[in-house]
Amino acid sequence: MKACAGDWVEVLSKEDILRTLDKNGRLDELPFMPQMFKYCGQRFRVYRRAYKTCDTVSGHYAGRRLQDGYHLNLRCDGQAYGGCQAGCLLFWKGAWLKPVDGPAQVQYVPKRVHSPSAEAASPPRCTESDVLGATKRHGAGGDAKYSCQATELLNYTKPLSWWDARQYVDSYRSGNRTLPEIARGFLYLFYYYGTLAFSDRWGHPARWLYNRIQAITGGIPFPRLRGTIPVGQPTPRRDLGLRPGDLVRVKSYEEILATLDVKLSNRGLSFDAELVPFCGKVFRVSTCVERFVDEKTGKLRRMNTPAVILEGVSCKALYSGQRMFCPRSIHLWWREIWLERASVEARPKVTLSSIQAGASATAEHVHPT
Template sequence: MTPMTTRLSPGDLVEVKAPAEILETLDADGTLDHLPFMPEMIELCGKRFPVSRRVLKTCYTGLNLYDAMRRFRSDDVVTLEGVRCSGAAHDGCQKACLIFWREAWLRKVGPLAVQSKVDPDGRARLRARLKTSTGPQTYFCQASELLNATVNVSRREQLRTCVGEVRTGNRTIFGMAHGMATWLYWKIRRRLLGEYARGRSTSTPVAGLNLKAGEWVEVKSMASIRETLNEAGYNRGLYFTPDMRRLCGGQHRVDGRIDKIIVDGTGEMRQLRNTVRLEGSVCGCDDLKLGGCSRAEISYWREIWLHRVPSR
């Protein structure tokens, strides 16, 4: 059962509770209502962050690309501003997931409140409870357990959560109206014209630039990118989403390589090649999901879609 907590809203300042307090909320697998508290989160104990948004629904990689959404069984999950998983305790997974936080793990504080001290021994006891794998090749984290911690959201529920997103302060009325109109536009366009980034390749090409974090690149034109895609808009299993077109022709800095990620729901570590992330580039979920979602996944960029340019 989820402990009684203060209901949090976007913009609230919170402090991650002490390890001993968090340990009291966890079961033998280190989860609360099937959502793992991960080792990467321990170092954040005692630190303060603003709440980014309440998590009313979330997308899930591997289900229907356009419609499938999930929600946590209890409405007690939030995200914190800019707090992503480092992957350090999971063999360097580079998925950089936005971490989900149960409200039971957080304490609302005022800006002048004295910051709590964290006991190092408490960190060690908490770490001993937490799982990172379920087998030699299978990892245990929030991504691997997302299906277990959530339930499917019907289309009718998705419409209701659009209202909820406004009521909770996640989005303004105008922002939600724009998001719903965006979703409707792309849905109709796909129905009439097919995928926006539709190519003609049956065997999509591959190319590598061996890019490093900090280098600058220019995103190729949409016409050039289409030449690398199949009719469904994929390059070797990686989808070019409609919102990524906005970066075409622009120059952006590489945030890092993406060579391996843990797969949602399975815990498998999947290897990627010739793929990077760009600073500030995250999934524009409104193009694909009604009302968007709270996960703000990093966008994956094939190097064949990019040109290296001189550093600024």
């Protein structure tokens, strides 16, 4: 199947999907996860073609290539994974989907082989129980280790160099990105490297000019500045007691930098450049993350202090050199000290003019990854 963003597709029946899976519930090493069965027979628009993704397992955060992959804007509910609250975007293989003309639902009638001998000769290699059983195993110490699309990412993808131009062509041809979006992304990278904005020693004028231009045009401030707290010193904490549905405003970039150490961390949670475009804006709380599956180990981890996921806020991959235009749309996590309660009448703050001094020695740049 070859579909683009915005095209309508229908998820095949459970029986048809099981026929594509091996005994471990995988196709080309991509796990089909138990919660995906509930979408069988339903129709959705393609959210993004997943021709590439980003490596969140090894810690390199580089690009990875994926064959025949799609995102339908459906996320993992975590029920089969110890109640994980990360809400990862699900990957779908083209073999699990079929193109359709529109959203009209039709009664799905699975194809049946009328020859008993043919059915006996090709029994399903995988059952629904196999899919569920493949989600978890117990180690020698009895600790559960989970296996999902996030933990197995390196097994069903291949390395993708940032200079491979085909991925940027695919970004446009797939409908994932528009030409203006791609142009703005490359303009940022050319400016970042071409003007030495990345340099501690020589980059101050370029960062200052970037912020001046963005303040005039209403754009996003230079997104790779350092925090102000020396490594080893404690970073501040603030508890707002947030709950899903609460309305919050993201603080200004300048205010958030004051809560970060020079490695852009607040009590272990990093503040990435992809969070900067949301500063000063108002959102509702979607989830307060207390537990998640560690993609590196497969173990369920609990947060000492819950992180916050905001409705409609995910990574756009606009400022990340090695994973530009990644379609994975990972939820961005926020500390409560980066937020403040807001009223229904709240409006976003204008923050660009307040960070003119952000490129000074008290807030140095960070190299993109």
